[in-house]
Amino acid sequence: GENVEQHPSTLSVQEGDSAVIKCTYSDSASNYFPWYKQELGKRPQLIIDIRSNVGEKKDQRIAVTLNKTAKHFSLHITETQPEDSAVYFCAASIAGTYKYIFGTGTRLKVLA
């Protein structure tokens, strides 16, 4: 069935270190992979996305990589700051539809 697995569920890093969150998806025809950041009590907000025709995308301290063969994609945050502390969700589009399946989330804590 349609599934997105996300690891780890929690991640603590020291300020200035890098953080990596990994997701795998089940639908080999998925072609769009957004990442969302959700702060406590707030809406999920898009931080970066990648389409299946590219392998990597960067936006300042954030990057996403995609390995279509292995059906996994990762979020990389460099030079982490306390304001990066939040829950991060990956998602994948489902072929033939306009819907998205989300991972279970990663709670990132950046320790000052």
Place this chain on the structure above:
Amino acid sequence: DTGVSQDPRHKITKRGQNVTFRCDPISEHNRLYWYRQTLGQGPEFLTYFQNEAQLEKSRLLSDRFSAERPKGSFSTLEIQRTEQGDSAMYLCASSTPGQGRGNTIYFGEGSWLTVV
């Protein structure tokens, strides 16, 4: 604010009562989604619309849940005979047309439901 708006933001209801949530998408967006999120979990797909047509409804959604988008603008999500297991945040989202199937979806702030 031209983002996705949801109303009410919080609702406490007694078990067995009906509740209705409203979502107003970003004005030019023709796709509208409803997701449910419980603590510690990712958003779970419920249903989505393209204009006024409901294109898919999750198998997880019982017959007590119904969603409408009568004029292709705002949408309502009704839960009948609420149960404690319905307690969650109900997120609405919308997306832009014309970019193929990889359209960015934008979420509202959510409607928190507590069933007591």
